[in-house]
Amino acid sequence: MLGYGTVGAAVDRLLVENADDIERATGHRLRVVRALVRDPARSRTFAPADGVLTTDFAAVRDDPRVALVAEVMGGIEPAASHVLELLGAGTPVVTANKQLVARRGSELFAAAAAAGVQLRFEASVCGAIPVIKALRESLVATNVHRVLGIVNGTTNFILTEMEGGASYADALAEAQRLGLAEADPTDDVSGADAAAKMAILATIAFGSRVTLADVDFEGIDDLPAGLPEAARGLELVVRLVGSATLLDGRVDVRVRPALVDRHHPLAAVEGAFNGVMLQGDAIREITLEGPGAGGMETASAVVADLVSIIGTSGTGFLNGDPCWRELERLPPGALPSPFYVHLEVDDRPGVLAEVAQRLSEHGVSVARLTQVPAGEGASIHVVLHEAPQRDVEAALAEIARLPSVYAEPSLLPVISDRGVVELGWA
Ligand code: NAP
Ligand code: HSE
Numbered sequence: 001m002l003g004y005g006t007v008g009a010a011v012d013r014l015l016v017e018n019a020d021d022i023e024r025a026t027g028h029r030l031r032v033v034r035a036l037v038r039d040p041a042r043s044r045t046f047a048p049a050d051g052v053l054t055t056d057f058a059a060v061r062d063d064p065r066v067a068l069v070a071e072v073m074g075g076i077e078p079a080a081s082h083v084l085e086l087l088g089a090g091t092p093v094v095t096a097n098k099q100l101v102a103r104r105g106s107e108l109f110a111a112a113a114a115a116g117v118q119l120r121f122e123a124s125v126c127g128a129i130p131v132i133k134a135l136r137e138s139l140v141a142t143n144v145h146r147v148l149g150i151v152n153g154t155t156n157f158i159l160t161e162m163e164g165g166a167s168y169a170d171a172l173a174e175a176q177r178l179g180l181a182e183a184d185p186t187d188d189v190s191g192a193d194a195a196a197k198m199a200i201l202a203t204i205a206f207g208s209r210v211t212l213a214d215v216d217f218e219g220i221d222d223l224p225a226g227l228p229e230a231a232r233g234l235e236l237v238v239r240l241v242g243s244a245t246l247l248d249g250r251v252d253v254r255v256r257p258a259l260v261d262r263h264h265p266l267a268a269v270e271g272a273f274n275g276v277m278l279q280g281d282a283i284r285e286i287t288l289e290g291p292g293a294g295g296m297e298t299a300s301a302v303v304a305d306l307v308s309i310i311g312t313s314g315t316g317f318l319n320g321d322p323c324w325r326e327l328e329r330l331p332p333g334a335l336p337s338p339f340y341v342h343l344e345v346d347d348r349p350g351v352l353a354e355v356a357q358r359l360s361e362h363g364v365s366v367a368r369l370t371q372v373p374a375g376e377g378a379s380i381h382v383v384l385h386e387a388p389q390r391d392v393e394a395a396l397a398e399i400a401r402l403p404s405v406y407a408e409p410s411l412l413p414v415i416s417d418r419g420v421v422e423l424g425w426a
Contacts, residue, residue: 001071037054069091094120094305126197156239158175168223195217274290
């Protein structure tokens with residue numbers, strides 16, 4: 001292994017505790033013979049066998065007993081160089097590292113294909129949930145055209161806690177205490193962790209490379225104040241949602257805080273759990289839900305990949321790059337969605353008419369509107385019918401300049417596959 005931390009130690013534990021099951025399934029007994037770490041003296045949650053830990057990568061690379069390697073060290077370098085070197089030398093690799101796969105995927109898959117070995121990465125997306133296997137194997141003959149996902153456990157935990165009245169800072173501290181967050185939680189709360197996972201899911205679903213740089217993302221570190229309460233009033237819940245859409249042969253991948261209809265399957269994904277909805281021609285809709293983080297949970301995906309490699313090595317199965325075509329990006333703002341808008345306005349005659357006028361000039365239609373008193377003025381919550389984001393943004397830019405509007409409007413997508421008509425709002 002490269003790394004023997006939260007996930008690495010759990011992989012060793014699973015291999016030891018389930019050695020008989022794995023041997024029954026594969027005919028092989030898997031043992032961790034070498035693990036690269038920074039500090040062999042550190043205490044571990046599962047004790048490795050004597051002589052396993054090393055600080056020397058060459059000791060892993062050159063050990064003749066090493067048939068497979070699990071990269072569970074994280075970061076881009078030296079992880080990328082080590083994985084490339086191992087693949088080049090004909091050693092199959094399993095990785096849990098989403099940033100590595102999302103940023104350097106093309107190089108890594110090319111190296112694996114050139115050497116005729118497998119690079120597996122189930123654990124890099126949604127911890128224990130076998131979503132990569134579902135997309136690459138179970139749905140190989142299905143044209144998946146949309147993936148919607150809650151793919152970051154930390155932010156989902158924070159948002160669920162905030163729904164219950166906790167402050168953002170307290171909820172984040174608790175997520176860190178529970179070991180859900182990355183070592184530096186910036187990637188979690190900024191949406192970068194979810195963006196890397198959505199890049200990987202989109203790449204596999206559509207067979208066209210999507211890198212982290214292609215994903216437009218926003219996190220939960222700057223949510224409008226009072227959003228959870230406003231959402232509750234509209235029978236919606238706040239979630240950080242990734243969406244990957246294939247529309248007219250073009251791809252759009254984004255991560256945004258969104259308001260999810262409380263009857264939608266993703267609204268039921270609570271706490272540190274993840275949920276992914278796959279939509280395709282033959283399957284209509286499949287939703288997978290489960291733990292998206294945690295040592296043992298993630299280790300279960302790493303071990304499953306190791307076992308699968310043993311079962312398929314030499315067959316050519318999953319050796320190639322998952323990308324087989326190059327699709328264009330959908331222009332920014334072209335993706336249609338229902339949207340929620342929040343405005344702070346003067347409470348006097350004609351204000352609502354001015355707002356409605358600007359929306360209608362851009363072809364944007366109101367589905368639902370509520371107004372509540374707020375200080376000297378009023379707070380307006382609007383749910384719009386589906387419209388391209390650029391049209392809604394153009395209308396909002398004009399609305400923001402109206403003298404009667406005294407705070408920057410906020411805009412969030414609404415996730416409801418039933419549409420606003422079926423919600424009874426039209
Ligand atoms: P971790 O607890 O910090 O463990 C990292 C391990 O890698 C440690 O053993 C560390 O050595 C070793 N390491 C790191 N940098 C090294 C370097 N430059 N040279 C040698 N050894 C190095 O991290 P983790 O939580 O197990 O996460 C590992 C990977 O799994 C990451 O890519 C993460 O994103 C991914 N992942 C984690 C979870 C989760 O819930 N934890 C879920 C899904 C995916 P020392 O022990 O000596 O410090
Ligand atoms: N920090 C990540 C999360 C861990 O909260 O989802 C799993 O990738």
